[in-house]
Amino acid sequence: MQAFLxxxxxxxxxxxxxxxxxxxxxxxxxxxxxxxxxxxxxDEVAFxxxxxxxxxxxxxxxxxxxxxxxxPPGTGKTSTILAAARELYGPELYRQRVLxxxxxDERGIQVVREKVKTFAQLTVAGTRPDGKLCPPFKIIIxxxxxxxxxxxxxxxxxxMEKESRTTxxxxxxxYISRIIEPLTSRCSKFRFKPLANRIQEERLLEICEKExxxxxxxxxxALVQVSEGDLRKAITFLQCAARLNxxxxxxxxxxxxxxxxxxxxxxxxxxxxxxxxxxxxxxxTVRNLVNDGYAATQILSQxxxxxxxxxxxxxxxxIITEKMAVVSKCLSDGADEYLQMLSLCSVIMQRAAQS
Numbered sequence: 001m002q003a004f005l006x007x008x009x010x011x012x013x014x015x016x017x018x019x020x021x022x023x024x025x026x027x028x029x030x031x032x033x034x035x036x037x038x039x040x041x042x043d044e045v046a047f048x049x050x051x052x053x054x055x056x057x058x059x060x061x062x063x064x065x066x067x068x069x070x071x072p073p074g075t076g077k078t079s080t081i082l083a084a085a086r087e088l089y090g091p092e093l094y095r096q097r098v099l100x101x102x103x104x105d106e107r108g109i110q111v112v113r114e115k116v117k118t119f120a121q122l123t124v125a126g127t128r129p130d131g132k133l134c135p136p137f138k139i140i141i142x143x144x145x146x147x148x149x150x151x152x153x154x155x156x157x158x159x160m161e162k163e164s165r166t167t168x169x170x171x172x173x174x175y176i177s178r179i180i181e182p183l184t185s186r187c188s189k190f191r192f193k194p195l196a197n198r199i200q201e202e203r204l205l206e207i208c209e210k211e212x213x214x215x216x217x218x219x220x221x222a223l224v225q226v227s228e229g230d231l232r233k234a235i236t237f238l239q240c241a242a243r244l245n246x247x248x249x250x251x252x253x254x255x256x257x258x259x260x261x262x263x264x265x266x267x268x269x270x271x272x273x274x275x276x277x278x279x280x281x282x283x284x285t286v287r288n289l290v291n292d293g294y295a296a297t298q299i300l301s302q303x304x305x306x307x308x309x310x311x312x313x314x315x316x317x318x319i320i321t322e323k324m325a326v327v328s329k330c331l332s333d334g335a336d337e338y339l340q341m342l343s344l345c346s347v348i349m350q351r352a353a354q355s
Contacts, residue, residue, distance in 0.1 A: 071192030194229025
């Protein structure tokens with residue numbers, strides 16, 4: 001037995017053979033473009049002039065109030081405060097001085113009592129390792145703060161008062177109405193506007209240049225249209241389209257397919273059936289749309305835009321949009337998509353016949 005073990009070389013240290021060809025080479029780290037092109041400094045933040053101006057003044061004086069950023073998704077709320085924090089603290093102190101919590105995951109009173117309170121009570125120095133001055137306070141970023149429970153928001157108010165010497169808070173939310181009044185009164189409020197089409201186009205073209213993408217003008221216009229002011233969504237769709245068409249040109253058709261948007265010809269065809277067709281033909285058209293896998297909520301959203309822009313009377317438009325609200329509620333409750341869309345289209349057909 002001993003001879004067998006000795007022959008097998010048990011106990012001998014294995015020799016390091018080194019890298020085995022090109023497979024052992026380190027591959028470049030792949031990062032989603034949303035993170036890759038996130039603003040690194042406050043000056044790179046697009047379209048939010050008021051917020052940028054206030055933050056730049058605060059950075060010069062190294063003082064900051066408690067902040068409340070609100071507005072639609074993908075407009076740069078989180079990116080702005082992260083860029084400001086990086087400029088304040090530098091790369092080395094950033095991790096020690098900034099606590100970022102996503103309040104949709106951690107939104108109970110226990111988190112405020114433990115994580116937030118403990119971090120807020122720590123005191124910090126007013127200099128950086130590189131010798132530059134930095135503020136003697138930390139920053140706590142609460143993303144999606146409108147998801148926090150009312151007791152957690154009330155507990156946060158007290159912490160905000162007590163630790164004002166050592167900590168600044170930045171609350172980020174989509175709906176300011178869901179933040180309690182005592183918190184909003186303690187913060188400087190900034191509304192982030194949906195990005196203008198021109199700004200979105202500039203940023204998307206810049207990314208296309210850096211990634212050496214082939215694209216058409218129509219594809220960029222389609223990206224701006226389907227993203228509805230949400231730059232994050234636009235950049236994600238662009239990356240998907242780039243991966244789908246590796247060496248080919250990115251077209252508006254590819255963007256529409258990736259975004260799950262119903263082609264405008266189909267929406268026009270549905271409306272024409274409602275205005276001039278029969279109920280039997282309407283049934284077939286609606287069934288085909290639903291069977292093709294288009295989401296009823298997406299059809300509803302695009303129908304709403306078309307109805308508002310149509311030549312119907314204001315009274316008819318109000319009746320149809322009221323029905324749309326009912327259908328939207330039923331869909332969110334899990335009702336059958338085909339029946340709900342047929343119900344809506346029959347109302348559109350009825351109002352069109354009467355006018």
